Amino acid sequence: MTGLYEARFYEALADKKVLCTLCPHGCRLPNNGRGACSVRYNRDGSLYTLGYDKVVAQEVNPIEKKPSSTSSGGRTGSVMPPARTVAPRPMGSA
Numbered sequence: 001m002t003g004l005y006e007a008r009f010y011e012a013l014a015d016k017k018v019l020c021t022l023c024p025h026g027c028r029l030p031n032n033g034r035g036a037c038s039v040r041y042n043r044d045g046s047l048y049t050l051g052y053d054k055v056v057a058q059e060v061n062p063i064e065k066k067p068s069s070t071s072s073g074g075r076t077g078s079v080m081p082p083a084r085t086v087a088p089r090p091m092g093s094a
């Protein structure tokens with residue numbers, strides 16, 4: 001399955017349930033269930049993140065925005081902040 005990465009910060013429980021420990025919600029996810037955030041998914045007792053490598057925000061700004069000074073003639077550029085700060089492990093890696 002493309003784009004599905006095993007998450008970090010979870011504990012496997014009995015009956016293919018998992019406990020996500022990433023945030024204070026502390027969701028207990030049943031098999032094939034999602035957490036309160038809807039981006040963490042329990043598949044057969046392993047937790048996966050559905051948001052890995054996805055753009056979460058995008059905006060168009062003038063290139064000459066302060067404090068930088070350039071001479072690009074009023075063109076605009078695209079700014080995409082990173083979607084994450086902690087890289088999850090790709091599915092199937094140790």
Ligand code: SF4
Nearest residue numbers: 020023026027035037
């Ligand atoms: S809301 Fe999402 S990140 Fe937070 S504990 Fe639940 S599944 Fe994990």
